Amino acid sequence: MxxxxxxxxxxxxxxxxxxxxxxxxxxxxxxxxxxxxxxxxxxxxxxxxxxxxxxxxxxxxxxxxxxxxxxxxxxxxxxxxxxxxxxxxxxxxxxxxxxxxxxxxxxxxxxxxxxxxxxxxxxxxxxxxxxxxxxxxxxxxxxxxxxxxxxSSEQRRSLHVAAVFVCNFVNHLYYIGNEVCDKNNVPFEVLHPLIRETAQKIMELSPEEAQTGPAKRNDTKTIDQHIEFLKDSKYQDIYKLLTQSIQDVSKKL
The missing domain is CATH 3.40.50.720 (NAD(P)-binding Rossmann-like Domain)
Incomplete structure (x- = not known):
């Protein structure tokens, strides 16, 4: 004992x-x-x-x-x-x-x-x-x-930084998505199956293989429409930054 x-x-x-x-x-x-x-x-x-x-x-x-x-x-x-x-x-x-x-x-x-x-x-x-x-x-x-x-302490520090990206930041994106739904009278639960599938998919594929969406496809027309739709400048900045990051990664592959 x-x-x-x-x-x-x-x-x-x-x-x-x-x-x-x-x-x-x-x-x-x-x-x-x-x-x-x-x-x-x-x-x-x-x-x-x-x-x-x-x-x-x-x-x-x-x-x-x-x-x-x-x-x-x-x-x-x-x-x-x-x-x-x-x-x-x-x-x-x-x-x-x-x-x-x-x-x-x-x-x-x-x-x-x-x-x-x-x-x-x-x-x-x-x-x-x-x-x-x-x-x-x-x-x-x-x-x-x-x-x-x-x-080790150094490995643990890297794990914690990675955890902030895959957990805390992702959860904040859920908050933004929920707010977008609320403002447009759409129940957030409609997105639950998408959230579950996205989480499950990353258990089977690498992040690069699992990536989809307008940024991955370089669908500039859709991207511009989304940015225009997001009236909040902070959310626009987040959208632009993440879009650019996805595009930069896609160019390397």
Whole structure:
């Protein structure tokens, strides 16, 4: 049995608390939250603390807070020579305080509090400074996921940048598409099958092979009509920039 303590109460922390609480071979010893009531829907009060001095012994301490707070939190931990990891996609392993053994436990997924996650398919990117610590972290990861990877800080940074493009930016484009539909009294759900097919297709084809649309075809008449239709200059700029990028890629192929 590997014991784990989660430090944080945000989206990622809450999802980790949920999965660890129901995983065989992992014991969630405790969770730390500045406001304990934020975790009462997940844990009994006695398993939550807001006092670093009252953190109980665990094999792994997982800091799951904003990137700006990782260094401060790791400095405040009252113990030494324990395995302390963070869940950030962009922060290097070196940001953790040197009084403890360092590691990274990065789940590459988008997390929302009200959306359940099947952790078995979530890629977990691991990094440690010591091989023995890696084996411990690997056991924790394998207990909840079928996709576990050894990823360096530099590789993880590149993954996080790529993830912003394929997830966060794409979601913002959904927002724009939804707004265009709303303004023209068209239900956004009409686009759901297209969204599903686009996501599914990229599992089978490369991005270059999957690309379609007026920019790919260099259909300048349609492109000009779309730009004219989009009255918002910000959306016009986004449309033009993405169109140009698609065309530039197509010229290289």
């Amino acid at each position: 590997i014991t784990v303590s989660v430090i944080g109460s945000g989206n990622v922390a809450q999802h980790l608390i949920k999965v660890f609480s129901k995983t065989t071979g992992i014991e969630l010893v405790q969770a730390f939250a500045r406001q304990p009531e934020s975790l009462l829907h997940l844990l009994p009060y006695e398993k939550i603390t807001n006092d670093y001095q009252k953190l109980q012994k665990a094999d792994v301490y997982i800091i799951s807070v904003t990137d700006n707070a990782i260094a401060e939190v790791s400095e405040q931990l009252p113990f030494k020579d324990q395995l302390v990891v963070h869940t950030s996609g962009t922060s290097a392993i070196s940001i953790l305080d040197s009084k403890n053994r360092k590691g990274v436990f990065y789940p590459l997924q988008t997390f929302s509090k009200n959306k359940e996650i099947n952790f078995s398919s979530v890629p977990l990117c691991l990094e440690t400074e010591d091989e023995t610590d890696f084996q411990v972290l690997e056991k924790v990861a394998q207990a909840i996921s079928e996709k576990v990877y050894r990823i």
